[in-house]
Amino acid sequence: MSNGREMKGTLVLMTKNMLNFNHKVRKVDAISTSKVTKADEISTSKIEMRLLGAAGKGKKTLLGKHLASSSNLGNGQDSFSVTFKLDENFKTPEAFFIKNSMESEFFLVSLTLKGNSNDIHFVCNSWIYSAQKERIFFINKTYLPDKTPKYLIEPRKEELKSLRGDGKGTLKEHDRIYDYDVYNDLANPDKSVLGGTDDYPYPRRGRTGRKPTKKDKNSETYIPRDENLGHLKSSDFLTYGIKLLSENVITRFKSASGLMNEFDKFDDINELFERELPHNLPEDVVRNIKEISRVIGERFLKFPTPDVIRAGESAWRTDEEFGREMLAGVNPCVIQRLQEFPPKLDASMYGDQTSTITREHLKKNLGNLTVEEALNSKKLFILDYHDAFLPFLKKINGDHNTKCYATRTIFLLLKDGTLKPLAIELSEGDTSGAHSTVILPAKEGVEGTIWLLAKAYVLVNDSSYHQLVTHWLNTHAIIEPFVIATNRNLSVLHPIHKLLSPHYRGTMNINRIARQSLFNAGGIIEQSFLPGCDALKMSSAAYKNWVFTDQALPNDLVKRGMAIKHPSAPHGLRLVIQDYPYAVDGLEIWSAIERWVKDYVDVYYSKDSDVSNDTELGDWWKEVVEKGHGDLKDKPWWPKLKTLQDLYEICSIIIWTASGLHAAVNFGQYPYGGYILNRPTLSRRLIPKEGSDYDEMEKNPEKAYLRTFTPKYETLVHLSVIEILSRHASDEVYLGQRDNPYWTYDTKALRAFEKFGEKLKDIEEKIKRRNRDSSLRNRNGAVQMPYTVLLPNNEEGLTFRGIPNSISI
Structure with a gap:
């Protein structure tokens, strides 16, 4: 402890989310330490904190002075000093409480305390509102439920209880409640429902508690507040671009002369690329297009040339x-x-x-x-x-x-x-x-x-099925119930919460935007894909045959007859088509994930009974099956989650679905589909x-x-959307990376994660070598497009490569 009776630290926060979808877009307000005259400024006298350790709660303290800017801070972040007064018997803190009495909210990034030998880190990443009760944040240690220190047992239970809510009422912006609902937010909410019926089963989405309405298309606004993270330059920009596109641009395309006609020749399509805006667009549409361009960092509707025709304009038709x-x-x-x-x-x-x-x-x-x-x-x-x-x-x-x-x-x-x-x-x-x-x-x-x-x-069949089933259903919609169940049942102290939570980042947010702007009645998907108003009925029909365990890549390949089980072969499989880029690269990624999951799980669980006796884990899985995927709860293929092998399999499937599978079926959309003829x-x-x-x-x-x-019109709509969907955000976090180095204190887990990262680097080099092998005809093809979507690492933009941790676009 610093000075024996006090502990000093640094609190990092932000005042506003630049792109808060629950309101109009608003500028980020600067933090000021001068006279408090605005609600958006930080009042240090109205932010109260105290520590929690083995001896109980420490003394209350107020936020200290604003510190000078540091290169270690992210965009829009500011730091403040804090000093905790301690009793003689107070030992190392394991949690802290914080209360915001200001009128406005702020985004709490982290708290770092100075210890005798090492700093103590709390990774927070949460919105703090005055309407919320005293909030608790735990140190980045990991405890199974039955290994939790006594003084943390009740706070652990209370925090989970607050995230579950009581299942009643309309949820408000400051709420952090995770709950389930059917898809009654797509068209006529009194009649058009997906989920909860034998005719139209579907995975559950997050509940808002709002009353069904036929009139207010914007009524679906709530997601748990921490799902809209508050990054200044992130996937929020991309989702905001989709929202602007849907609400303010596409609706006006039809008024532009010539956009309702057919193309006359293939060259007309080629002229869409690398050109200025289409002619004769209304002024308000042009303004919104310029705003989207500002948001995504490039000229919007000046479509880049799709990769599939870069080497030539006719190879696609072979x-x-x-x-x-x-x-x-x-x-x-x-x-x-x-x-x-x-x-x-x-x-x-x-x-x-x-x-x-x-x-x-x-x-x-x-x-x-x-x-x-x-x-x-x-x-x-x-x-x-x-x-x-x-x-x-x-x-x-x-x-x-x-x-x-x-x-x-x-x-x-x-x-x-x-x-x-x-x-x-x-x-x-x-x-x-x-x-x-x-x-x-x-x-x-x-x-x-x-x-x-x-x-x-x-x-046309393949494009529609891809968007409605392979992409939307089998990644976005399938994962959302896992996001909800994890937050409701697994404490942030739980090792499986720490394992899975990076793979949920941004998913509920993009899914909400998709339901508002892409899959809504009369929306972009219904306008531009063949099934039209039956689009989600087709998706629901496919869900009837969905099997969780078949989402494991080896099981999927065997089920489709594309591989045969063979114990001595790499990954235990012999591919029927040796030059099958998705399968070859995907199996490398799958095996790396599987190895990482096993190494991590084995840090905390040594035998099957450790799994079956874990009460939080049992509640989590029961809720995933019976509520999150409740329409399929009686299917015999669900793992029972009683053994270590069950836990390895379940976690590997979730991580693969949110990372490798989504990357494979999402980030090639514009490179291949940007050329509508293809x-x-x-x-x-x-x-x-x-x-x-x-x-x-x-x-x-x-x-x-x-x-x-x-x-023309439907082509322009389609290209506008998939150009955004195929992009990576500047602050994307990729497989094998974490957004904070202090995500855990467990050295064995950190070593396992480092090993995972090194394995992914090796895989990346192997993929590059395979792409250079001219004997592998399917690697590049006549269009000369190397298979790059499963290269793990990446950078911002329309890059046709990179595996983000999560489904955030």
Whole structure:
């Protein structure tokens, strides 16, 4: 202790969040230590603190003087001195209390106390309001519930109780309550509900307690206050950009002349890139575009050239690139090995809708192989969207603006490791019956145009399924219940809270913005993707078949037939396609996460009974299953969380989903989909029959293509969104990093984390070497795009690489 009876320290805080979405955007107010004349200034006499240690609570003290600026402080942060008076018997503090009596809130970053030998650190990162009772912050030590010092037991319980709330009332800005609700905030909240029903099951979101309303689209404003962290330059900027885009820009695009037309030729799309703003936009739209440009740090709507056409403007349309993107594109986790021919559906659900692709269809491009030989040698693969789209076809095709097929595509694995498309099946109809057409590869004439169109129909299916299921459902929506349950049931003193919390940073915030501005009724997703107002119904239908344990990458690969379990092979798997970039790089990342989780967990748990006897851990998992994913609570595949192996698996899946999986399916959106021809999101007519439109396919194939797929307005909407979604924030924290070096005092845990970081550096070098290996054809392809999305580290911007810890955009 300093001077024996007092302890000195430094408190770091910020006064305002620059981008507080609960209010209008407001400037960050400077901290002043002169006369207190404004509510936003810090009044040191109105911030009261006291320490907690083995001898009980220490004496109350007030915040001291404002300290000189330091290079160690982040943007917008200021530091203040604090001196605690101590009793003779007071020992090392394990927690401190703080009370704010000012009118305005502030963001508490940290408290550092000067000890006899080492500094004592409290990492806080929380908003402090006058409306809140005395708040407690714990030292960065870790205790299992039954190992908690007696004097911390009640504060630990009380803090969790305050985060759970009582399940009643409308929640206010200053509340820190985590609770569950169904998705009744998307359209008509009295009728349009996802979750809580057998027809439309869904993961739960955070509860606000607001009453359902048909009129106020902005009523969904609450998230637990600490989920809107208060960084000055962060993912908040990107989410703010989405909000501005949705509310103030896209709604006015339609008034700009020419934006409601079709593109006339492919060159019209190329002219979108690296140019100035589209002409004839209203003045207020231009102002908002300039504001978004300021926020994201680059010129908005001056679209950068997508990576997929940097090497040339025609490579995207080759069959080789079409197959490569199923293994190394933005949606590489759907393709399966074909294990029976012809592909079949569950007849009890759909009636007999066995594929109409025949052996004769495939024989033409199989070379010397028969279908059976290709099946048995594991050389046939399928991209199957028939089941996902069939229930929605009748409604989609009944709309005068959209027409589509449910597709199946069969590929052959060639000797050079690439996939060659053999046939595409285009199905019309509904669950009562379907009419299918099989399209075969062709390069010239009308047949060549029809083949290009057929591939584009597949890509419309793939783009929509990617956004609604692979990306939104399987990462964003799936993780939110874990965020809620962790904060409600695992104390910040709990080792698993410390392990998982970095992988939740910003998720509830971006999910709220997505429900307000992307997935809301009539919003961006419904406007620019094929399923339209049935978008989230399709997502809900996919959730019925979601399995938690299948989110482990090795399990996913085995389930899809893309790998076979083999104990002596790397990662215990033998890949069926050796040059499968997503799987090869992903398994390296997965194994590193799995090793890190085991090393960390073993610091605190030595045997299975340590896991089964952990009361907080048991409550956490029970709530995840029964409330957070309550619509699937009776499924037999949920781990029981009784053993160390259960705990390793559960934590590894959560971390992989929030980091590696999300990075793989998010940050390639603009590099691949920014060129709308490569990944169209809408189709507006079926393949023309013989006649004038049929002749157009021969005389002007570009026009035929552009008349069929995403037009100007929807393209501009789509590109505007995915450009933001594909960006990294300047203060992003990547896998193997922490935003504060003092996140724990446990030296064994710190050594394990350092080992994890070193492993990720090794993986990064391996990925770079693989990308330079010209024998690996799927690594770069005809478009010369190295597979970089699973390179762990990164920097700010539209970089097409980097694995953030969490889903924050």
